[in-house]
Amino acid sequence: MKKPLLTVIFWAALIAFFAWDWAVSAPIDIFTEPPLIAAGSGQAPTGGHCSNF
Template identity: 60%
Template sequence: MTSQNTLRAVFWAVLVIFLAWDFHTSPAIDLRFEAPLIAAGSGQAAQGGHCSMPSGK
């Protein structure tokens, strides 16, 4: 293997290991508390993205 191929293989190996570690250690995503995609960057609150959720009032 050439030096460039070795570096490429190391890069992908480290990336895959990092993604596996991140997936394993991160808590599960609760989609009910995620902001709607359309609101990304709009300054809207990041909670209550679904109108079907009870308001708790």
């Protein structure tokens, strides 16, 4: 296969994946999402982080 054909196939597959993901995913509720930058916000760390003993 030639490089231009592979490039077109790649971008078509990527766009198809994004379209599929957008179509089947639940809408994002911005009020329940964590802040984008939570470093130094005073929020306690959660999850399986190594420093949580």
